[in-house]
Amino acid sequence: MVTTVTSLGRSGLSDWMIQRVSAWVMTAYLVFIVGYFFANPNLDYAQWSELNSSLPMRMFSLITILSIAAHAWIGLWCVLTDYITVRLIGPKATAIRIFFQLGMIAASLLYVVWAIDILWGI
Amino acid sequence: MDKKRPVNLDLGTIKLPITSYVSILHRVSGVIMFFTLAVFLWMLDTSLASEQSFNDLAAMFANPICQFIIWGSLAALAYHAVAGIRHMIMDFGVGEDSFASGRNSAWAAMIVAALVIALITWWIL
Secondary structure (H helix, E strand, C coil): CCCCCCCCCHHHHHHHHHHHHHHHHHHHHHHHHHHHHHHCCCCCHHHHHHHHCHHHHHHHHHHHHHHHHHHHHHHHHHHHHCCHHHHHCCHHHHHHHHHHHHHHHHHHHHHHHHHHHCCCCH | CCCCCCCCCHHHHCCCCCCCCHHHHHHHHHHHHHHHHHHHHHHHHHHHCCCHHHHHHHHCCCHHHHHHHHHHHHHHHHHHHHHHHHHHHHHCCCCCCHHHHHHHHHHHHHHHHHHHHHHHHHHHH
């Protein structure tokens, strides 16, 4: 059996589970933040920074950005392994795909670090 | 692996059903968001850096180019969320019993996403 070394969960079932759990986390964050903007149409800096510097909101935001990174990793892995294939684009496909996969993983991790820097730098 | 194995699925010659378009757009919107995430993080950073940058960001929302970028980012997010929620409803065994219900929920996702994107457009303008 070929092991999918660049997938996040190393198995389809695990990836599926991570994809769904992260989707629920992101849905919760989206519902919360949209509701918050609707409830506070005249939001000012003091209120916004107070919300985002509170520990519960930092935790919620951190779990959300981790979910985004995992979700993007799995989703882009699916897209890259479906379309950048030897059958579709020729013999260089594997090298090109690995390059994009590693770039995508690096970008996901950078997003997480950036978000932590923002949230804990308030 | 046998490299000459037959490949029967030539997408270019097949008339795709609505479910395929919903799926393809789900992928496209997901890939777009991988890049627009940088826009959202930049906005979060700018909104939290200082009161001055918070107000600068608010003023930027009046710029048509900024509005267009935000509109595109939010539209991709709205579509992806709606199509994703369709999958999550299916996870509970709802609407996955037949091809017909799959097509119906695909149309429903398209319509709901269009309505949400219309709301976003109205909100930005």
